Every structure is written in C-alpha cells, then in structure tokens.
Amino acid sequence: MKKALLTYILSFAFGFIAVAQEAAGMLEELSFDSNSEKALWEAGQQNPYLLFRAVQAEQTPSDEKWNELLAELDKKFSKKGTHLNVLRQIFEKSHQQLFKTYEQHSTFNDMLGQGKFDCVSGSAALALLLDRYEFDYKVVETDYHVFIVVNYDGKDIILESTLQIGGMITAPSEVASYLEGYKADGSVKLKSLNQRLGAPKIDLSDNAIFRKVNLTQLAGLQYYNDAISLFNEQSFQRATLQLHKALKLYNSERIDGLKTLAEKQANLLASSN
Template identity: 40%
Template sequence: MLKRFLFILSLLVLIVSPGRSQSGGGLVNYSPYENESEKAIFNQSSENPFLLLQAVHAKKNTSLKGYNKLVEKLDKRAKNKDHTKWFLGEVFYQTHKVLLKEYKKHSVFNDLLNQGLYDCVSGSAIYALMLERYAFDYKIIETDFHVFVLVNENGENFIFESTEPRSGFIHDPGRVKEYLRAFLPSNSQSNNDRNPSLGSLAQQPGEAKTIFKAISLTELAGLQYYNDAILHFNENALKTSLNQLAKAQKIYPSDRVVALRELLEQMDHENQELASR
C-alpha cells in the first residue's frame, strides 16, 4: 500500500506546475492548530525561525535551559573564533554534548530543547542557529531523504552531519567531497522535488537522487511540518496529516509539499464520499 502511494505521488509531483507550487501560500485557506501556543507562534514568528521551529507540537513552557547553557559555553569560546576549524569543531561537539542526546526519527525541535531527542531536521536546525549566531557562511542542504549543514569559510568546506555525534564534523577535503557526492543528484534533474519523503523512509538502492538545494531556516521549519505530516499519515491520521501539510505549505510551498497535500486531500474527499454512501 505504502509503495503504491509513493509511486502515485512521484508521478503526481512530475505534473505539479512550478509556478503554482511557488505561490502555494494562497492555497492555504484554513489551517487548524493543535493548541493556542502553536497558533500564537505560527502567526507571530514568521521573522523568527527559532520560535517558528517550536511551533510543531508547541508547548506552553519550552525549556531553554540546555540551549542557554550551550550559548554560554560557545560565547566564551568565540573569543578564538578566528581559529576556524577549532571553533567549528567546538560548535559541533559542544552542541552534541549539551543538547543532542539521542537520535529519534520524527522528533521535533521541542523534543530537542526539552528532552535532547533529535533527527536530521531538528539537529541541522540547532547547528544553523549557532552558525548564524557566530556569523559563519553556512547553507542548510535539503536532499531527497536527508538534511545537513554545509559551512564555507576562507575557501574551505565543512560538513555538519547531526546524526553522527562522533564523526559528523567533516573537515578533510577528500571526505567532504565524498560525503557531498553521495547526495548529489544522479541526473540533470537537480532541485526538482520529486520524492515525497524526508528522513522518514530509507532510500532504496538504485533510486535516483533529484533534490540537492540550499534552504533557509524558515523553510526548514516548513520541512519539519512536512516530516510530521508523513509520520501522521503512516499512523493513519489523515486529518492531522492534512493539517500539518497546510502549515508546511504556508511556510515552504515546495513541489513535494504541495503534491502530497493535493493527493491526501483527494484521498480524504474519496473517503468522505464512501462514508456518505
């Protein structure tokens, strides 16, 4: 069933108009919120990615104890920020030491702040926030099934792979190239959102890689909603999945977000017709 669903969706994405997907915010007419905290954050934090990342499964009292501890530690070390490789290593390893305690697929940014649970989306988000704080030139890279952070300083590239606490800070030029090569599109269809999954399904051997693009922290918050929508779909919670996709589309109307929402809306409509017979 799931394989059939993914195949149908892959075909659907092929026919989504790029122009329409980029104006997808206009398709969002109603987006029910999980609670008042989410509603307040979602509608007031468009210019503050740190808050917007906290919108998914928002809590009234999010703990910032670990976050503030990390900032305090790194602020002290930032005096030696000119020692680029050393300081970037400190950012990577101190973040894991203080905040990133346990990898858990489909965990969200609030899980990271409150419990130390993270996945590639929330892990990359905290690294991007730290790199922005210390004015590094970085990019959040979205691929078909994964997100990571690429830093470029003084002509050198560094990888922040959040899911590898021991070896995820990659600075050797050869290893950096090897890492990037594993995610680069396998054909000329780069930057086309043709795959419906992110961090939720493992890539199958021989499957084409089509997405490799830099996104903003705000767009990453949209991907967090998208990822959560897939989780709820897999749990047969179609309505909740649609709610999450509506919010994902408002923040980041990428092709795969729009396509998945349109497909699930069609499924929901068909379910309602069957129920009314």
C-alpha cells in the first residue's frame, strides 16, 4: 500500500514538473514587448481577463470601468440568476459603459481606456461576463468576424457586439438568417490572411471558417489582429513575434499561414538591405 502510494506521489510530482517545464519552455521561446506583457501573459493562463490585457500592455488602463460594470451586474444576477433579463443587461450595460466607438483593431485595453472596440475585444468582454454569470454560450469565429451565440431555454440568441441597436437577436427566424449568412463551405479557402476580424458581414459570398473558439483562442485572435496591423505597416519582424504568441494560444491555420508569410517578407526585406 505504501509503495503504491509512493509511486502515485512520484508520478504526480514528475507530471507537475513536466507541465511546469513545458510552460517555462513556452515562455523562453516568446518575445514580449515589456515586462508588463509577460506578467499579464503568465497570469492570463489562469485568468483570461488578464490575457486579453496583455496585447499592447503598455497602455495599462485602469480596471475601474470593468469593476464598476461587474458590481452592477452582480447585483442583478444575485436577484435574478441566469435569466433573460440579466442577459439583456449584460449586452446593454456593456454598450453603455464599455463599447463607445467602433474602430477596427481596437484592443481590450483600448476598450477599457478609450471606449474603442471591435468584434474581438467586444466579444471578449461579453464572453467573460457570460462566463461569470453562468450562461451557456459559444464564441463563433468566421472569416473576418466574431460573434456570440447564447443558448437560453433551448433557443439560440445572437449577441452582435458591434451593433448597439438590434445587436441582441432573439427572434428564431432572424437568428437563423444571421447564422446562414456566415455558414461555411468546406471547399472554400480563406481569401485573405492579412484582413482583420472586424465588422459584421457585408459580402455574402462563400465563407471558409465557422467554428467555436474558447477564451484563450479568442485572445490568440486578438494577437492575430495586432499582427495584421504590423504586417500591413510592413513591420514584418514584429508581426512575426506577435503571430508566434498568437499561435501558442490558438493553433489555427490562418495564424500559421500569416506567420509563414510574415517570416518570408521579413527575410526578403533583410536580404534587400
């Protein structure tokens, strides 16, 4: 019995050491812009809110707006629980207190500090709140957009962060129509690797991507969006570094594809100088 217990303890210890070494190795491979980003990245492995704060961490806005929103919603949740009215309050209060101005490629820190947001940072805020208040939801990644589907009382509800008016879609026919617009065709390839995830779909042509992502993967898409801005500014080396971090959070073909492209462009630029 004692021998079996010792074997179990040793196995657990070695397993823990292996995980710790793997995490340390991952950090050694990555290049962070600042100590603040590295600290937020490390803490964010357990707390996604901090992981979203890691991109452009030098901005360091206050948590005051976020904490005020939580305090207000906590009171409503304590009275109603996981109720449709609470879901509506999550959507409406987020727009009133956080989502002030839509601007493509706005980070989570932009949102907290200046009220600027896009579909990634907006959906991240909503998803964190839905997690906190125990709603059944999924974050959906499409070719160039991210939105949320909440399953409430057996029915799907769309939360479209970029639309303050009409962005909470509850009518079954409208939900079905919205989802149909993003339905992916397995034979279609993503048209552009360096186009940011941004506004709701306007182009009704075929789609390549329609998949559920978790909060960590969504944080990877925020790094991907940041890398696209750098890539389009021809800062290929910096874009590569951001994409390396994005890929650690989300092993996605679109992220890997742009990383390969950015590395090639960085090498071409270096060889021409």
